[in-house]
Amino acid sequence: MYGTEKPPGDSERTAFRQAEKKYKLYYDDGSLKSSRKKKQVKPVDVSDVIDFKAISEAYERGGELPAGVVVVRCGSPRPVFCLEGRPGFYFIPGALSLEEQCQWMRESLLSFPQPPNRTNHNAIYGPLQDLFAAAKERKGLVKDESNGDCPTWKFVDEAEIPLRGNVCRSYPASALLRKLRWSTLGLQFDWSQRNYDVSLPHNKIPDALCQLAKRLATPAMPKGEEFRPEAAIVNYFASGDTLGGHLDDMEADWSKPIVSMSLGCKAIFLLGGKTRQDDPIAMFLRSGDVVLMAGEARECFHGVPRIFTDKDTAEISPLELHFSHQDDCFLLDYLRSSRININIRQVF
Numbered sequence: 001m002y003g004t005e006k007p008p009g010d011s012e013r014t015a016f017r018q019a020e021k022k023y024k025l026y027y028d029d030g031s032l033k034s035s036r037k038k039k040q041v042k043p044v045d046v047s048d049v050i051d052f053k054a055i056s057e058a059y060e061r062g063g064e065l066p067a068g069v070v071v072v073r074c075g076s077p078r079p080v081f082c083l084e085g086r087p088g089f090y091f092i093p094g095a096l097s098l099e100e101q102c103q104w105m106r107e108s109l110l111s112f113p114q115p116p117n118r119t120n121h122n123a124i125y126g127p128l129q130d131l132f133a134a135a136k137e138r139k140g141l142v143k144d145e146s147n148g149d150c151p152t153w154k155f156v157d158e159a160e161i162p163l164r165g166n167v168c169r170s171y172p173a174s175a176l177l178r179k180l181r182w183s184t185l186g187l188q189f190d191w192s193q194r195n196y197d198v199s200l201p202h203n204k205i206p207d208a209l210c211q212l213a214k215r216l217a218t219p220a221m222p223k224g225e226e227f228r229p230e231a232a233i234v235n236y237f238a239s240g241d242t243l244g245g246h247l248d249d250m251e252a253d254w255s256k257p258i259v260s261m262s263l264g265c266k267a268i269f270l271l272g273g274k275t276r277q278d279d280p281i282a283m284f285l286r287s288g289d290v291v292l293m294a295g296e297a298r299e300c301f302h303g304v305p306r307i308f309t310d311k312d313t314a315e316i317s318p319l320e321l322h323f324s325h326q327d328d329c330f331l332l333d334y335l336r337s338s339r340i341n342i343n344i345r346q347v348f
């Protein structure tokens with residue numbers, strides 16, 4: 001009601017929060033969600049957003065770097081960019097080949113959410129097996145009461161969904177896939193405690209991902225040391241999803257980088273300073289980009305206020321082509337409105 005609006009809290013007034021609001025997805029009527037009628041996305045001013053793809057292309061043609069951006073080669077085939085005033089932050093545009101992007105996108109949907117890896121769905125339904133396949137096959141999740149005191153959940157075909165009265169107590173697997181927000185690999189991160197729970201059953205990080213992370217981590221590693229990938233968090237973003245400003249401070253040794261890979265739709269990443277009051281630097285993250293945060297950069301607030309899912313702004317055409325085979329049409333559909341981030345960590 002007019003005049004009863006709460007005054008903005010302290011966190012609302014920080015420079016980080018202001019930047020999050022600037023880039024967040026809004027519709028023209030000021031709402032955050034689009035109703036069934038196609039509403040127009042409110043235009044956003046991206047003139048201050050650093051575009052490392054454009055910087056990299058200009059640099060490779062012999063052009064100058066913008067003020068505040070420096071390049072390190074570190075034996076890597078692609079230029080690695082750093083930012084003055086943000087030691088320990090590295091940006092490698094297009095670090096992943098198209099094949100690698102497709103491989104890790106597929107794994108992120110088909111194998112990474114598989115138990116014993118945990119996902120955001122665990123807290124409600126317990127471990128869910130084959131979520132992606134169930135969504136593709138239009139299955140529904142129903143409660144299996146046959147275990148007496150300890151009911152479990154299972155996916156069943158539409159035709160087998162039991163009717164209770166006229167109400168069908170099932171959750172479409174496709175909706176659960178849409179609501180998949182994270183999965184954890186290797187040592188399991190416990191979000192309620194915001195710490196690693198080493199007692200939880202887990203598999204090692206897959207060897208191919210380990211090798212890739214070790215290679216990508218090189219520019220940010222202390223001399224003579226090798227990165228040990230022990231845990232990874234996979235974040236799944238749908239249109240309108242954001243990742244609020246945070247620090248990743250539960251790992252023992254901050255001299256080791258977090259290796260962060262972007263897949264799917266383009267996003268805006270905010271790299272703040274050591275407090276939320278510091279003005280964050282905004283930059284685009286595209287499919288195949290890799291960010292490393294080590295040393296002092298580990299103390300910097302960061303987050304993702306926006307993903308771009310519109311055809312002309314998502315920048316996923318090469319991925320779309322790759323997944324254009326008939327068998328992949330379900331994955332293609334997911335990809336068109338999603339972003340996936342895999343961030344790999346050395347915990348001890």
Ligand SMILES: O=C(O)CCC(=O)C(=O)O
Pocket residue numbers: 233235243248260262269285302303304341343
């Ligand atoms: O999605 C991203 O690019 C960042 C992810 C991140 O910061 C995190 O999971 O801690």
Ligand SMILES: [Fe+2]
Pocket residue numbers: 246247248302
């Ligand atoms: Fe993070």
